[in-house]
Amino acid sequence: MKETKRRRILFVVENTTLSQVVRLAVLARGLNQEQYDVHFASSAFDPVIFGGTAFRQWQIFTMDKTAFLSAAEKGKSFYSKKLLRRYVDADVGVIRAVNPDIIIGDARFSLAVSAPLTGMRYAALINAYWSPFAVRDSFPMPDHPIVRLLGEKRAARYFPRAFPAVCARFVKPFNRVRQQFGLSPVASLQEMLTWGDFTLYPDAAELIPLENYPGTHMFLGPIQWSPDVALPEWWHMLDVSRPLVYLNMGSSGNVKLLPAILEGLNNLPVTVVAATAGRWKPAVHQAHIYTGDMIPGDIAARRSALVICNGGAGTAYQALHEGVPVLGIPTNFDQYLAMTAIEQAGCGILLRGGSLTAEKLRRAVRAMIEKPDYYEAAQRMKSIFSQYDPAERFSAFLEKTIN
Numbered sequence: 001m002k003e004t005k006r007r008r009i010l011f012v013v014e015n016t017t018l019s020q021v022v023r024l025a026v027l028a029r030g031l032n033q034e035q036y037d038v039h040f041a042s043s044a045f046d047p048v049i050f051g052g053t054a055f056r057q058w059q060i061f062t063m064d065k066t067a068f069l070s071a072a073e074k075g076k077s078f079y080s081k082k083l084l085r086r087y088v089d090a091d092v093g094v095i096r097a098v099n100p101d102i103i104i105g106d107a108r109f110s111l112a113v114s115a116p117l118t119g120m121r122y123a124a125l126i127n128a129y130w131s132p133f134a135v136r137d138s139f140p141m142p143d144h145p146i147v148r149l150l151g152e153k154r155a156a157r158y159f160p161r162a163f164p165a166v167c168a169r170f171v172k173p174f175n176r177v178r179q180q181f182g183l184s185p186v187a188s189l190q191e192m193l194t195w196g197d198f199t200l201y202p203d204a205a206e207l208i209p210l211e212n213y214p215g216t217h218m219f220l221g222p223i224q225w226s227p228d229v230a231l232p233e234w235w236h237m238l239d240v241s242r243p244l245v246y247l248n249m250g251s252s253g254n255v256k257l258l259p260a261i262l263e264g265l266n267n268l269p270v271t272v273v274a275a276t277a278g279r280w281k282p283a284v285h286q287a288h289i290y291t292g293d294m295i296p297g298d299i300a301a302r303r304s305a306l307v308i309c310n311g312g313a314g315t316a317y318q319a320l321h322e323g324v325p326v327l328g329i330p331t332n333f334d335q336y337l338a339m340t341a342i343e344q345a346g347c348g349i350l351l352r353g354g355s356l357t358a359e360k361l362r363r364a365v366r367a368m369i370e371k372p373d374y375y376e377a378a379q380r381m382k383s384i385f386s387q388y389d390p391a392e393r394f395s396a397f398l399e400k401t402i403n
Contacts, residue, residue, distance in 0.1 A: 006037040007402050010100035012060065012091065014107035015043040016068040018251040018277075019314035022225040023125060023202055024106045025049050030391030036398070039098045048227050048294070058098070061090040069252055072332040073143065079109075081173040088114045088177065095120055101402045105196075109174065112195040117181055121401070124196035125220075127313050128208035129337040131201070132190040133217065135209045139163060140336040143354035152355060198401065200394070203313070206384045207320075208341055218397065221388020222317040226298040234290050239271050242288065243305035243369050246319075247274040248297060253310030254331045255280045257356055261308065261329070262286065264361030270369070273300050298322065305375075306368045308361075311339030311350060320347055323382035325374035327364055329353050346377035 009031065011024045021042060028038050033054065040055040043062035050057070063083065071078050079087070091114030095103065105111040106125040115122035128134060138160065141147065146162075147155040167189035174192050175185035186192045199217040201208070210217070238244065245265065249255060258280055265272050271288045275295040297318050301307050307319035311328025312335045319326045326348035328339035336350075343350045349364045368374045 006035060007102075007398070008037045008039065008098065008100045009398070010039045010041065010095065010098045010103045011055075012041040012094070012103060012105045012108045012111060014105075014109075015062045016065050016107070017312075019312060020106040021046070022049055022314075023223045024104065025053075026223050026225050027104070027125075027220075027391065027394050028055060029053060031395065031398075039100065041094045048229070051228075056098075058094045060094055061086060069332075072252070072334070073254065077170045077173065079173050081176050084110055084113070084173055084177045088117070088181075091115075092118055102398070104200075109193060109195075110177075112174075112186075112192065113178055113181060113183065115196075116183060121198075122196045123198035123200055123397075123401075124194055125200045125202060126194055127334070127338065128201040128203040128205070128210060128219070129341055130190055130193045130334075131199070131208075131210055131213065131217070132188060132194065133210040133213035134190075135211050140333075140340045142333040142336050143331045143352065147354055152352070198397070200397070202390065203317075204381075204384050204388060207345055207381065218393070219388070220390040220393045220397075222313070222321060222385055223390045224298065224318060224321055225314075226296045226318070227294045229294045229296060231296060231299065232290065232292040238273070238290065239288065242269055242271045244300075244303050245270045245272045245306055245308060245365065246297075246300040246304040246324075247272055247308045248277075248295075248300075248315050249279070249310050249329075250312060250315055251277060251279075252312065252332065252335070253329070254353055257329055257331075257353055260356050260358045261361055262289065264358035265289070265365065266358075268362060268365060270305070270365070273304070275300070306348075306365065308365075310353075311335040311342070313338045316342055316348070317385075320378055320381045321385050323375075323379040325349075325368055325378040327351065327361075327368060329356055329361075345381060346373060347381050348374060348378070 011028050013021050013024045038055045041058040041060040087110035095118045103120050103122045141159045170189050171192050201219045202223045205219045274291045276291050278293045301319045301322040301324050304324050306325050308327045309315035311330035316326045329351050330336045330339050331353035339350045342348045
């Protein structure tokens with residue numbers, strides 16, 4: 001009997017935030033290893049994420065995480081032409097060594113140069129709120145330094161006029177590198193971020209609707225991940241008579257907001273479970289507040305009355321997957337886009353990170369616990385999310401595309 005050749009899949013991630021890494025890792029884990037030869041390129045391989053996997057690992061250059069997060073919060077371009085060229089060179093080295101049937105990338109925007117340069121098919125994984133086909137009236141205003149300078153009201157009037165110029169600064173070095181290799185320039189920031197032979201959205205179309213999008217763009221559904229770690233020793237001692245609030249600012253949330261968050265939660269009739277990811281420790285002990293470096297987020301969200309996070313898709317989608325409303329406190333543009341969609345769906349409240357106060361947070365928590373509307377909307381979204389099987393959809397995509 002003739003042995004079927006395994007198709008070679010190369011996953012390439014921009015390892016600057018946790019959510020990008022785990023999304024690709026979950027998709028890679030879901031593939032049939034007898035059918036696919038899986039290769040994974042990242043700047044690091046955390047055993048919490050990659051433990052037990054048999055992927056062929058490739059070390060690849062990624063910019064400093066601190067520099068990336070700082071640029072994201074300030075609304076600055078991540079890349080210079082020189083840095084992008086370094087990315088392309090790193091990509092090409094791995095691609096030629098692996099010689100894959102297809103490349104799957106998450107936030108590795110240099111692949112829009114290196115994939116066509118090497119003649120490889122490329123599928124970009126990115127949230128649908130970045131799509132040029134997304135249905136929206138306007139873009140939300142992030143916490144750019146000019147907001148603090150002018151104030152929110154004045155900045156909001158200025159932002160629609162300034163936004164195209166900001167986008168152009170992001171796109172300029174990208175287009176210069178593409179043109180250097182004889183590739184046509186892209187027309188917009190959204191086209192740059194979603195460029196690929198295929199574009200895969202880890203979202204629900206009902207939450208992030210698109211219109212008039214091509215058949216090469218497709219929804220996989222929200223990709224869920226939780227660390228495979230034991231529950232903390234104090235978990236079974238939690239006061240079940242009080243509503244539980246799960247707090248997780250993730251790998252990209254602004255931990256400088258935590259004093260206001262914890263002050264706002266203090267004296268409320270709630271129990272707080274906080275995942276710190278090793279990024280912070282409470283300055284003082286507060287009753288009914290429990291912390292742990294890593295907590296199984298799915299279990300914590302499932303037991304909670306609400307989830308407080310940075311508003312990004314990772315933790316926010318985990319909460320909605322469990323039917324729990326989200327109090328999102330975004331600071332960067334990606335988080336604002338995700339949380340704006342969630343708030344518009346009635347599944348949560350967005351509080352601006354740049355103007356957060358303990359009292360604003362306290363009022364929002366009370367409203368979300370006391371009013372059933374948020375819970376009911378989150379339960380409806382849970383039902384929608386349950387209709388998506390990202391691993392199955394991804395496998396079907398590969399079958400159709402390369403087999």
